[in-house]
Amino acid sequence: MTANLLIVRALMFRALNEITRVPGAAIPGVLAPTIFMVGLASVFGKAANLPGFTSEDFLTFIVPVGLLQGAGFTGAATGVNLARDIEQGWFDRLLLCPSPRAALLSGIVASAGLRSLLPGTFLFIVAVLLGVDFPGFLELLVAVPLVMGFACLMACWGVILALRFRSQQAAPLMQMGNFIAVLFSTSYAPKELLANWLEVFATFNPVTLILEGVRQGFVGQVTWADTWPAFLSLAGLLAIFGALAVRGLRRYGI
Amino acid sequence: MSAIETVGLEREYRGGLKAVAGVDLHVQAGEVYGFLGPNGAGKTTTVRMLVTLLRPTGGRATVAGFDVATEPAQVRRRIGVALQEASLDLLMTGRELVELQATLHGISPRDVAGRTQELIERVGLTQAQDRRVATYSGGMRRRLDLAMALVHEPEVLFLDEPTTGLDPVSRLTLWEEVRRLKGEGTTVFLTTQYLEEADQLADRVGIINQGQIVAEGTPASLKAEIDRPRLNVSLVDPDRLEQARTLLAGFGDERPSTENADLSFAVDGGAKAIAPVVRALDDAGIDVAALQVVEPSLDDVFVKKTGHHLEGTDAAADAHGVAVPPAVEPA
């Protein structure tokens, strides 16, 4: 067990090299979600004036969207990096290790969770500078694991696609999964204000629960009723996509 | 004990193409086995199956006593693999990579640093260990790859074209290391496109063509199987060719073939056959310009068994025949 944890840690640190050792590599992934969030807020800001909106300020309402998008970008990037490792042969080296495939996968996926802190922190600081209220520590204690967990989830999605296509050309598909999962939810407005079709979609989209779990602390108080569904949804999705990724990994070689 | 054993090993790709079509291999523990074949012969597919990167579609294979399909983790624990085109993470330093490999192989954190230093020293990368791999030369990368493959003291080492593209000096260094490993009792499965490499290092050689083993044996036995050494004699005076031909007819069991002022015939005993030939020609007053015993090469074996030359043969000849200045490796 300890040996497996050491493997997870070693692979996590290796993945961190991508941002610590390549100058400028982290910049697009850090800037893009923040630009997207600020852009949306400046364009659609007046939407918060609609009756039924749960936040007085549109920016505050979409901070969680930005946090999850940043995490999703990071997860997708993990998938792209794995595809590159497959193309270049480095992945064969990992497969040649006797360690359990689940340990290898955990290392790759956990790195996404850790890396998602970078765009998340930047976005959070910009949001606070632009006037979003500091949500409080308990609120962050709920939001941060959800955001990191979502990065792991999208990393599993990226890994599944990377193992399937074995090419970096699958990158747009990885990004698209993130885009759909986060935005086709209550991202822009409370459920009651959505168009009917999107309301139905958002109701069935398990990411809506995660988003609302992150959002609760920004627009109000953290409640148990909004917290447990978020974590349950995340855990369920991680279990499903994690299992699919492990299956992909097992099928990849022997 | 067999280190590698395959029976009817097969790999069929979608569309019905059989890249490997029933390969039987028996590699003894402690042996260096040279695995040769032209491009697309099934060499890499066979190796990928043996190292548990590809599932066989037929037959079975055991490595270090464990089945590659049903006990892959056991196999992985006992093999070391240096892959073709050493795929290394260029952002990491040599030391970090060996340490990572050690961790991935479950070596206890206490021993990681010591084992890493030992290996880095062994492959001569002590000076460069804290530099990023991106700055390493081709030879240094292969040596690092080898160090990584050895990190868990494997019983069986797979080297997939370990010297392709290396300069002669780096190639010799790697050859030395393979000999040392053999001395330590490691089984080495070596695929190569350089016949000289197989000739120099391998105890036995297997040639694969179109997915099947077409020849197997020690380099000497394979060469002996196809032909005996030939003696080539060049005369000073071409006019005396016929006279020399008659004279030398008794030395081999064939009448010498002729071309310009040269005669050629198969002889038993190799170099020992030279003296009587020289004496006979001298006695008849025929002046000899040059005289040479030509041993059949593995390339001859290869051509005979597969119908074509091995792809790297020309490159190998260049590397060894032309005076290439040894590349200076930044140390």
Add this chain to the structure above:
Amino acid sequence: MIRASVALGRRGLRNAFRRPQFLAPLIIFPTLFLAVNVGGLNRTTDLPGFPEVDGFLDFQLAAAITQSLMLGGVSSGIAMALEIEGGFFDRMVAAPIPRTAIVLGRLITTAVLAVAQIAYFVVLGLVFGASIKGGFEGLLVMLGIGTLAGIGFGAIGTTLALRAKSASTVQGIFPLVFVVLFISSAFFPRALLSSPSDTIAEYNPLSYIADGLRDPIISTVNAAPVLEGLAAAGLVAVAGTALSVLALRGRLRDA
């Protein structure tokens, strides 16, 4: 000159359709974004100050077209950069054709793609309940403004490719497309934008292009927005083309 440009333009089109992975994002991303915007913010048409429209889809259609055309420009730049990386560009330069045909050929490709993009979004809009109030005349206006703008964006992409020479650099401006769009009135009425976007949007030609494309959808064709749209699209097209021809000259001089 014209024959060479047309031949190169046809070749560009053929290649574009052979690389669907570059073509697909031009349609898919704006379509997804359109769906999310309309589904999430359809009630914003109730906001005081929002122009009279049948639905938010009618309003957003022009934004999706503008976004798609801009991504088309990036894609056009990537195609040119790949030709430079792959050596085909040098072969074109060495061929006995006018050099300007290289740029014009690329612009013909972009223009044809622009027409296809506009057609796609119009059909998509009609299928999901939008209507073109300006009728056939309005559609022609949209094609005119959109094609001109498409040529302009393509020329800007080509300029970047000729200067940067690397496909990944051109790809890097992808997020910039969103930035420029967010500071225009493409997605939302200018009067309802937050500060400072509303001020910047007033000087952003994209605002006028999007409003020009939008006018024939949400009302009968009005002279003012259409002429402003045509002028802005024409400006982008002329400036972009001039820049790309200059970049081509620069590149040939350096070569």
